[in-house]
Amino acid sequence: MTDAMRGTVSRRGGDLVISAPAGAPAVPTGALEQELVIFAGAERTSDGDFELSVDRAAEASDVLARPWPSGLWEWDWTPAATRAVAVARGVKEAVDRVLADDPPSATASMTEDLSAAGFERTLLPSQSDAVARLAIAGGGGNFSVPGSGKTTMTYAVFALLRLAGVVDRMLVIAPQSAYEAWTTEAADCFESGREPSVAVAPTRVERDADVLVLNYERAASGANRAVIDTWGQGHRFLVVFDEAHRAKRGQEGLHGRGALDVSRMAAARLVLTGTPMPNSSEDLITILDLAWPGQGRRLASPLTIHADRAWVRVTKDELELEPATVRLEPVELDPAHRRIYDALVTDTLAMNDLENHADLANRAIMRMIGAVSNPALLLPRSQDSALTWPEELPDPADLRSLLANIASSTTPTKLLAAARHADAHAAAGTKLLIWTNFIGNVDELTRLLAPYNPSVVTGRTPRSDPAAVTDRDRELRRFREDGTCSVLIATPQTLGEGVSLHKVCQSQLHIDRTFNAGLYLQTLDRTHRVGMPAGTTADVTVLVARNTIDERIDRSIRGKLKGMGAVLADPTLSRLARVDPEAAGDPPDPGTLRRLLRHMREHS
Structure with a gap:
């Protein structure tokens, strides 16, 4: 056996690289390629090597150990490649044992x-x-x-x-x-x-x-x-x-x-x-x-x-935790608000190639979600980067005209609903957690709910900084301990994980939601955890505007929760998926948002 008939197996990052011997005949090399592709998921690189994930190293090793065609040549394995085979084989054997x-x-x-x-x-x-x-x-x-x-x-x-x-x-x-x-x-x-x-x-x-x-x-x-x-x-x-x-x-x-x-x-x-x-x-x-x-x-x-x-999976039922109460509260947009939303939908769907530009499509989706909660979020001064629109794609004149008169023509129904909920909780001596995905809404709610001395936690709030005017630690402490502070306004991206509020707050209100079902579940668990005060459970209200993208989001989330509940055999998720869909109003016109919703289904 000459050196010219020796192949090499090495590791490059997360890939295993197999180099056939130089000058190897085309027929056995082609057969080797076929076996590596079929049995190890390999791909042929531009320089003629075979590349596959190190997680498939054991399958590749089995292919190279066969008498033909790989047995025609000697194979030199680098130490890293040899270790990759040992790890992959060990993991597979461990899974075999677990399943058996x-x-x-x-x-x-x-x-x-x-x-x-x-x-x-x-x-x-x-x-x-x-x-x-x-x-x-x-x-x-x-x-x-x-x-x-x-x-x-x-x-x-x-x-x-x-x-x-x-x-x-x-x-x-x-x-x-x-x-x-x-x-x-x-x-x-x-x-x-x-x-x-x-x-x-x-x-x-x-x-x-x-x-x-x-x-x-x-x-x-x-x-x-x-x-x-x-x-x-x-x-x-x-x-x-x-x-x-x-x-x-x-x-x-x-x-x-x-x-x-x-x-x-x-x-x-x-x-x-x-x-x-x-x-x-x-x-x-x-x-x-x-x-x-x-x-x-x-x-x-x-x-x-x-x-x-x-x-x-330890479920909430196994922890003997009372099920959370989730209600969909239907919201009607006032006429001026509806005209803005419908104009946005029409103009968005007129972009024929939207589905070929994922970033633009995602921004379009967020603009529709934001517009339902507060049309002012679409104004050029918006602080929400997810809502910004490329300058080379200006909003049509009819939408710009509607937005120009927004301050005098419309009042965001969802924000007024939040004020009513906050007032009711303050009167009852209880606390309320309000979620919104948009900084613009946080700022408007902070102003609107000033009588309730709200705490605020967003991505702009430092985690722990004594030199700052405030930070997350102080805002959470104030919400937990200050009797005059009855409201916490937060973004789920910031506070959706790692914080327990259930001992002082059992109620939350969702101004808006995205298609991220996991993030929604995380927010629910801030106020629904083991150790809740006796006789209490989580009370969740989701504001859903009729005949808007809110209804599509609700159906999408419930579908995902149903699927997750089936895989994980968790009745808690199945209950959450059974929230009465009729509470959100009539289903939207099938023709409305058709092309955009196709993209939503693919990317949500």
Whole structure:
């Protein structure tokens, strides 16, 4: 065998690269290409190599081990490529075991093991079962509802895996809003003196830290992944993706690519999110790929028997939490407001190539959502970047004319409805959480609701800055503790995660919603959690303008909740999906928004 008849297998980032021997005959090379494409999902590159995801490395290795055609040549594997095969094969074998074994129940021996590991917090029965399943599987998905104790359960799984020698460290990728929980829970879950040391977003590598906590932005940086590699060198670590839906775009998104790279570095993996498929089954695939690299599509397939053994979910029913009451409150636009909205719809649909420009289409959708709540958001001075329209595509003259007289011609019905709700809560001595996606609405509501001394939290509000006029910590403290402050106005993008308000506030009002069902669920859970005052439950009101995009959004969200409830076997989601659709008024004219709605269905 000459050197000319040797092929190479190497790793390049998240891909395995197979180079056939130089001068290899066309017939066996063509046969090799066919097998790699069929059995390993490979693609032929412009320079003649074969490229495939490292998660398919085991299948590629099997192809190259066959007597023909790959057996005609010797193959030189780089160490990184060899490790990729070991990781991929190990993950596949672990999934095979999970699917074959019946889910375990919590046992006395697990309680004893937790005690031996220094874990002293008492777990609820539903938490114990979830911990037992995840520990025996060696990882997986924890899709339990917010407030169910996912951080506590994760520390219990870590304690068991560390006691068994599977891992000795834990890396947590989480949004900054969750940093505090990972520090405080470590102290609360373990005996004094036996709690793991936690390093939160360190400026330099803390080599001795048992638990390292970073955000998704830092994990997406190649330099920081090198830091992780240094910290984990000589160790086997469990990687935990908290609020894992933030990486749901997988290879298509920066956070997703970084998270996948980190996942492949770990000895065990755990993903935490209460909304694993906020929009579609594709989201579930990418989330499961973080827990079981390369196996997400297999586990998300309805044809895979016992796929639900790869994850756990503690439901609100299991936590004995009273169901939330969700009401759709129909809103009628006044005549001037209706003329503005209809003109916007007509002008938007007149853009024949809108569906070929995703960014413009998404902005058009947000402009319609914003216009329903408050037409003033369309004015040039709007502070909402999502509503800005390219200068080269000015609004038609008829719409500009209607907007020119907006201050004197129309009053936003939704904002007036919010004022009525706020007044009723203030009179009753209760607090109200108001959600809107638009900064312009936040500013108008802040002015309109000034008598109720509202707290305000948006992306403009610093997280914690003593030098600033205010910050999120102070605004939340004022809402929780100041009796004169009966309203909190917030954007779901800012406050939809990591904040518990249920002890002081059980009511929320939605001025507007987008097609993001996961974000909507996150907002509900701010006031619907374990530990609510006795005799209370969450009360949610959604303002829905008749014969507008609001109704399409409501149907879309309910459809997504129904699908998620079926996959996760969660009756809570099924109940939310059964909110009476008739409460929102008659269905829109089938011809209205047809082309735009086609795009919405594809991208929502």
